[in-house]
Amino acid sequence: MGQHVLPGNPPVEINLKRSTRARRISLRVSSLDGRVTLTLPKGVSEKSGLAFATEKAEWLRGHLAKQGGIVQVGPGASLPIEGRMLTVTGGTGRKVRIEADRVIVPGTDDAMAAKLLGYLKTLARDRLAQASDHYADVLGRRYSRITLRDTRSRWGSCSASGGLSYSWRLILAPPDVLSYVAAHEVAHLAEMNHSERFWTAVQSIHGPYSEQRAWLRREGAQLHRYRFEG
Structure with missing residues (x-):
């Protein structure tokens, strides 16, 4: 349905969406990037939905402030x-x-x-290719290609055909975190699962990884705060 900005300090950008399955108006703040979505059920006007959001404006600002907000x-x-x-x-x-x-x-x-976004994506591809090449050599396997995306649900993936896919936002993270994700995905070339054998493969090509994995769980969502569009 589009976007709307609630005035105030600071202004809050609202993404409006209509859903035939929704039974009531709902407001959701993404824990990944702070995007605010206002969902309207069938029969509820946009004006009524925005009035609801306006009533919740201070709650939204407080919630966004706790997350650190969008940059x-x-x-x-x-x-x-x-x-x-x-x-x-x-x-x-x-x-x-x-x-x-x-x-x-x-x-x-x-x-x-x-x-700047173009620079970051180029740098990400360079660093991820270097790391993937290194870990693939250690593992004794080959991957078919590297693809960069801006995924929210995962930092990387490995396809059955050996294609590696990464979030370009890993270039914002510390280098050892990027390297761990590369090792994780390369290990899937040998084990397409998360079994004990898989984690043994990660350990064998990367070494200890608990700190890097914990960093992603703790800090990873913050990497989605940065917006380059508009």
């Missing part, structure tokens, strides 16, 4: 790259580069997010 990437924004928190800064030149505690993005402000 719209642009000049002055802070975001992690390979686990280091950097400030997005405009600059001259042709290429995105990292200097000290800044990521410098040449060009106009309105093109900054798209250019």
